[in-house]
Amino acid sequence: MIVFDKPHALTDAPMHYCPGCTHGIVHRLVAEAIDELGIEGKTIGVAPVGCSVMAYNYFSCDMIEAAHGRAPAVATGVKRADPENHIVFTYQGDGDLASIGMAETVHAAARNENITVIFINNAIYGMTGGQMAPTSLPGQVTQTSPYGRDTNHCGFPIKVCELLSELDGPEYLTRVTVNSVKNIKTAKAAIKKAFQNQIDGKGFSLVEVLSSCPTNWGMTPQKALQWIDEKMIPYYPLGVYKDRSAKEETK
Numbered sequence: 001m002i003v004f005d006k007p008h009a010l011t012d013a014p015m016h017y018c019p020g021c022t023h024g025i026v027h028r029l030v031a032e033a034i035d036e037l038g039i040e041g042k043t044i045g046v047a048p049v050g051c052s053v054m055a056y057n058y059f060s061c062d063m064i065e066a067a068h069g070r071a072p073a074v075a076t077g078v079k080r081a082d083p084e085n086h087i088v089f090t091y092q093g094d095g096d097l098a099s100i101g102m103a104e105t106v107h108a109a110a111r112n113e114n115i116t117v118i119f120i121n122n123a124i125y126g127m128t129g130g131q132m133a134p135t136s137l138p139g140q141v142t143q144t145s146p147y148g149r150d151t152n153h154c155g156f157p158i159k160v161c162e163l164l165s166e167l168d169g170p171e172y173l174t175r176v177t178v179n180s181v182k183n184i185k186t187a188k189a190a191i192k193k194a195f196q197n198q199i200d201g202k203g204f205s206l207v208e209v210l211s212s213c214p215t216n217w218g219m220t221p222q223k224a225l226q227w228i229d230e231k232m233i234p235y236y237p238l239g240v241y242k243d244r245s246a247k248e249e250t251k
Protein backbone atom coordinates (compact mmCIF):
# COMPACT_ATOMS: atom_id res chain seq x y z
CA MET A 1 0.00 0.00 0.00
CA ILE A 2 1.40 3.39 -0.96
CA VAL A 3 1.00 5.76 1.98
CA PHE A 4 3.27 8.58 0.82
CA ASP A 5 3.80 9.30 -2.83
CA LYS A 6 5.90 11.64 -4.95
CA PRO A 7 3.91 14.64 -6.20
CA HIS A 8 2.93 14.29 -9.86
CA ALA A 9 4.50 17.68 -10.59
CA LEU A 10 7.96 16.21 -9.80
CA THR A 11 9.69 13.93 -12.29
CA ASP A 12 11.43 10.67 -11.36
CA ALA A 13 14.88 12.16 -11.97
CA PRO A 14 17.30 11.78 -9.04
CA MET A 15 18.23 15.24 -7.70
CA HIS A 16 21.87 16.38 -7.76
CA TYR A 17 21.67 18.43 -4.55
CA CYS A 18 24.22 17.88 -1.77
CA PRO A 19 23.27 15.85 1.32
CA GLY A 20 21.31 18.04 3.72
CA CYS A 21 20.55 20.77 1.18
CA THR A 22 16.95 21.94 1.49
CA HIS A 23 16.39 22.72 -2.21
CA GLY A 24 14.80 19.27 -2.55
CA ILE A 25 12.30 19.93 0.24
CA VAL A 26 11.25 23.21 -1.34
CA HIS A 27 10.93 21.54 -4.77
CA ARG A 28 8.58 19.06 -3.19
CA LEU A 29 6.47 21.77 -1.54
CA VAL A 30 6.14 23.67 -4.83
CA ALA A 31 5.15 20.44 -6.60
CA GLU A 32 2.59 19.57 -3.91
CA ALA A 33 1.03 23.02 -4.28
CA ILE A 34 0.86 22.60 -8.08
CA ASP A 35 -0.79 19.18 -7.66
CA GLU A 36 -3.30 20.33 -5.07
CA LEU A 37 -4.31 23.38 -7.10
CA GLY A 38 -4.60 21.27 -10.28
CA ILE A 39 -2.48 23.68 -12.32
CA GLU A 40 0.35 21.51 -13.65
CA GLY A 41 -0.81 21.80 -17.27
CA LYS A 42 -0.74 25.59 -17.22
CA THR A 43 2.24 26.18 -14.92
CA ILE A 44 5.54 27.50 -16.30
CA GLY A 45 8.53 27.73 -13.97
CA VAL A 46 11.50 30.02 -14.53
CA ALA A 47 14.77 28.92 -12.96
CA PRO A 48 17.88 31.04 -13.47
CA VAL A 49 21.48 30.20 -12.59
CA GLY A 50 22.35 28.80 -9.17
CA CYS A 51 22.27 25.36 -7.57
CA SER A 52 18.72 24.94 -8.90
CA VAL A 53 19.88 25.58 -12.47
CA MET A 54 18.71 22.09 -13.42
CA ALA A 55 15.24 22.46 -11.89
CA TYR A 56 13.85 21.82 -15.36
CA ASN A 57 14.87 18.17 -14.85
CA TYR A 58 12.87 17.90 -11.65
CA PHE A 59 9.54 19.61 -12.34
CA SER A 60 7.02 17.99 -14.69
CA CYS A 61 5.53 21.33 -15.74
CA ASP A 62 7.06 23.51 -18.44
CA MET A 63 10.29 25.20 -17.35
CA ILE A 64 12.38 28.02 -18.80
CA GLU A 65 16.03 28.77 -18.06
CA ALA A 66 16.70 32.47 -17.45
CA ALA A 67 20.02 34.28 -17.40
CA HIS A 68 21.40 34.93 -13.90
CA GLY A 69 19.07 37.33 -12.06
CA ARG A 70 16.60 37.82 -14.90
CA ALA A 71 13.86 35.40 -13.87
CA PRO A 72 11.32 38.08 -12.82
CA ALA A 73 11.72 39.80 -16.20
CA VAL A 74 11.30 36.52 -18.10
CA ALA A 75 8.35 35.57 -15.89
CA THR A 76 6.74 38.96 -16.55
CA GLY A 77 6.85 38.33 -20.30
CA VAL A 78 5.53 34.78 -20.04
CA LYS A 79 2.69 35.85 -17.75
CA ARG A 80 1.67 38.89 -19.75
CA ALA A 81 1.71 36.92 -23.03
CA ASP A 82 -1.28 34.86 -21.85
CA PRO A 83 -2.35 35.86 -18.35
CA GLU A 84 -5.49 33.72 -18.31
CA ASN A 85 -3.74 30.49 -19.21
CA HIS A 86 -0.30 30.78 -17.62
CA ILE A 87 0.58 30.27 -13.97
CA VAL A 88 4.18 31.44 -13.69
CA PHE A 89 6.64 30.98 -10.87
CA THR A 90 10.32 31.84 -10.47
CA TYR A 91 12.69 29.81 -8.32
CA GLN A 92 15.72 31.91 -7.35
CA GLY A 93 18.69 31.88 -5.00
CA ASP A 94 19.79 34.84 -2.90
CA GLY A 95 22.79 35.65 -5.09
CA ASP A 96 20.44 35.61 -8.04
CA LEU A 97 17.47 37.49 -6.59
CA ALA A 98 19.17 39.95 -4.24
CA SER A 99 22.42 40.68 -6.05
CA ILE A 100 22.64 40.52 -9.83
CA GLY A 101 18.84 40.39 -10.13
CA MET A 102 17.89 42.99 -7.52
CA ALA A 103 16.62 45.49 -10.08
CA GLU A 104 14.34 42.90 -11.70
CA THR A 105 13.07 41.83 -8.29
CA VAL A 106 12.27 45.35 -7.08
CA HIS A 107 10.60 46.42 -10.32
CA ALA A 108 8.51 43.25 -10.69
CA ALA A 109 7.32 43.78 -7.09
CA ALA A 110 6.67 47.49 -7.67
CA ARG A 111 4.61 46.65 -10.76
CA ASN A 112 2.74 44.02 -8.76
CA GLU A 113 3.31 41.51 -11.54
CA ASN A 114 0.92 38.62 -11.06
CA ILE A 115 3.65 36.01 -10.55
CA THR A 116 4.83 33.74 -7.73
CA VAL A 117 8.44 34.05 -6.56
CA ILE A 118 10.13 31.29 -4.57
CA PHE A 119 13.25 32.81 -3.03
CA ILE A 120 15.84 30.43 -1.55
CA ASN A 121 17.94 32.32 0.99
CA ASN A 122 20.87 30.10 1.99
CA ALA A 123 23.14 33.06 2.86
CA ILE A 124 25.74 32.03 0.28
CA TYR A 125 26.55 31.56 -3.41
CA GLY A 126 26.14 27.79 -3.43
CA MET A 127 26.70 26.71 -7.02
CA THR A 128 29.92 28.63 -7.54
CA GLY A 129 31.57 27.28 -4.39
CA GLY A 130 30.51 29.32 -1.38
CA GLN A 131 31.32 32.99 -2.00
CA MET A 132 29.75 35.74 0.12
CA ALA A 133 26.18 36.60 -0.92
CA PRO A 134 24.20 39.79 -0.27
CA THR A 135 22.48 37.79 2.48
CA SER A 136 25.61 36.37 4.18
CA LEU A 137 25.44 37.21 7.88
CA PRO A 138 27.81 39.63 9.65
CA GLY A 139 30.82 37.57 10.70
CA GLN A 140 29.91 34.66 8.42
CA VAL A 141 32.92 32.80 7.05
CA THR A 142 32.71 32.24 3.30
CA GLN A 143 35.26 31.65 0.54
CA THR A 144 35.49 35.40 -0.05
CA SER A 145 35.27 36.41 3.62
CA PRO A 146 37.64 33.89 5.24
CA TYR A 147 37.85 35.98 8.44
CA GLY A 148 34.08 36.46 8.56
CA ARG A 149 31.95 39.08 6.81
CA ASP A 150 33.25 42.44 7.93
CA THR A 151 30.40 44.96 7.71
CA ASN A 152 32.87 47.89 7.61
CA HIS A 153 34.23 46.54 4.40
CA CYS A 154 31.33 44.55 2.90
CA GLY A 155 28.26 46.31 4.23
CA PHE A 156 25.25 44.66 5.77
CA PRO A 157 23.04 41.79 4.58
CA ILE A 158 19.94 42.67 2.56
CA LYS A 159 16.62 41.76 4.15
CA VAL A 160 14.49 41.23 1.07
CA CYS A 161 11.02 40.90 2.64
CA GLU A 162 11.55 44.00 4.77
CA LEU A 163 12.90 45.96 1.81
CA LEU A 164 10.05 45.05 -0.55
CA SER A 165 7.41 45.59 2.12
CA GLU A 166 8.05 49.34 1.81
CA LEU A 167 6.71 49.23 -1.74
CA ASP A 168 3.01 49.77 -2.45
CA GLY A 169 3.07 47.15 -5.22
CA PRO A 170 3.48 43.65 -3.83
CA GLU A 171 0.52 41.58 -2.68
CA TYR A 172 2.15 39.03 -0.41
CA LEU A 173 5.61 38.80 1.18
CA THR A 174 6.49 36.16 3.72
CA ARG A 175 9.57 34.51 5.22
CA VAL A 176 9.51 30.84 6.21
CA THR A 177 12.02 28.04 6.72
CA VAL A 178 12.12 24.28 6.30
CA ASN A 179 14.36 23.17 9.18
CA SER A 180 11.66 21.27 11.11
CA VAL A 181 8.40 19.48 10.35
CA LYS A 182 6.41 22.34 11.87
CA ASN A 183 8.25 24.92 9.77
CA ILE A 184 7.87 22.81 6.62
CA LYS A 185 4.09 22.82 7.15
CA THR A 186 4.07 26.62 7.48
CA ALA A 187 6.25 26.89 4.37
CA LYS A 188 3.88 24.66 2.42
CA ALA A 189 0.89 26.83 3.35
CA ALA A 190 2.77 29.98 2.31
CA ILE A 191 3.82 28.53 -1.05
CA LYS A 192 0.30 27.34 -1.78
CA LYS A 193 -1.10 30.75 -0.89
CA ALA A 194 1.45 32.42 -3.17
CA PHE A 195 0.13 30.32 -6.08
CA GLN A 196 -3.51 30.81 -5.05
CA ASN A 197 -2.95 34.58 -5.06
CA GLN A 198 -1.86 34.36 -8.68
CA ILE A 199 -4.88 32.23 -9.60
CA ASP A 200 -7.07 34.89 -7.94
CA GLY A 201 -5.31 37.65 -9.90
CA LYS A 202 -3.99 39.36 -6.77
CA GLY A 203 -0.41 39.98 -7.89
CA PHE A 204 3.21 39.65 -6.83
CA SER A 205 3.70 37.03 -4.13
CA LEU A 206 7.13 36.19 -2.77
CA VAL A 207 7.99 33.40 -0.34
CA GLU A 208 11.49 33.66 1.12
CA VAL A 209 12.68 30.29 2.41
CA LEU A 210 15.64 30.27 4.84
CA SER A 211 17.55 27.26 3.53
CA SER A 212 20.61 25.23 4.45
CA CYS A 213 23.88 24.77 2.55
CA PRO A 214 25.86 22.29 4.69
CA THR A 215 28.57 21.83 2.03
CA ASN A 216 29.49 25.50 1.73
CA TRP A 217 28.77 26.34 5.35
CA GLY A 218 31.17 23.50 6.33
CA MET A 219 28.66 21.82 8.64
CA THR A 220 26.86 18.53 9.00
CA PRO A 221 23.26 18.57 7.75
CA GLN A 222 21.97 18.49 11.34
CA LYS A 223 24.21 21.36 12.45
CA ALA A 224 23.14 23.36 9.39
CA LEU A 225 19.47 23.05 10.38
CA GLN A 226 20.39 24.23 13.91
CA TRP A 227 22.38 27.13 12.45
CA ILE A 228 19.19 28.35 10.77
CA ASP A 229 17.52 28.51 14.20
CA GLU A 230 20.51 29.98 16.03
CA LYS A 231 21.92 32.44 13.50
CA MET A 232 19.62 33.01 10.55
CA ILE A 233 16.20 33.42 12.17
CA PRO A 234 17.40 36.06 14.69
CA TYR A 235 18.69 38.14 11.75
CA TYR A 236 15.87 37.24 9.35
CA PRO A 237 12.73 36.91 11.49
CA LEU A 238 10.08 34.56 10.14
CA GLY A 239 6.59 35.84 9.42
CA VAL A 240 4.30 37.64 7.02
CA TYR A 241 5.68 41.02 5.94
CA LYS A 242 2.81 41.98 3.68
CA ASP A 243 -0.60 40.50 2.91
CA ARG A 244 -2.54 43.26 1.24
CA SER A 245 -5.82 41.40 0.69
CA ALA A 246 -5.92 40.16 4.29
CA LYS A 247 -5.39 43.75 5.46
CA GLU A 248 -8.15 45.06 3.21
CA GLU A 249 -10.56 42.35 4.37
CA THR A 250 -10.06 43.34 8.02
CA LYS A 251 -10.66 47.04 7.34
Ligand SMILES: Cc1ncc(C[n+]2csc(CCOP(=O)(O)OP(=O)(O)O)c2C)c(N)n1
Nearest residue numbers: 049050051068093094095096124125126127
Ligand atom coordinates in the same frame (compact mmCIF):
# COMPACT_ATOMS: atom_id res chain seq x y z
C1 LIG B 1 25.85 36.79 -15.65
C2 LIG B 1 26.45 35.77 -14.73
N1 LIG B 1 27.23 36.16 -13.72
C3 LIG B 1 27.75 35.24 -12.86
C4 LIG B 1 27.48 33.91 -13.03
C5 LIG B 1 28.10 32.90 -12.08
N2 LIG B 1 27.16 32.37 -11.14
C6 LIG B 1 26.49 31.23 -11.36
S1 LIG B 1 25.52 30.77 -10.09
C7 LIG B 1 25.99 32.12 -9.17
C8 LIG B 1 25.49 32.38 -7.76
C9 LIG B 1 24.40 31.48 -7.34
O1 LIG B 1 24.07 31.73 -6.01
P1 LIG B 1 22.57 31.79 -5.54
O2 LIG B 1 21.75 32.58 -6.48
O3 LIG B 1 22.57 32.26 -4.12
O4 LIG B 1 22.03 30.29 -5.63
P2 LIG B 1 22.54 28.94 -4.93
O5 LIG B 1 23.58 28.38 -5.87
O6 LIG B 1 23.11 29.29 -3.57
O7 LIG B 1 21.33 28.08 -4.82
C10 LIG B 1 26.89 32.91 -9.89
C11 LIG B 1 27.53 34.13 -9.37
C12 LIG B 1 26.65 33.54 -14.12
N3 LIG B 1 26.33 32.26 -14.34
N4 LIG B 1 26.15 34.48 -14.94
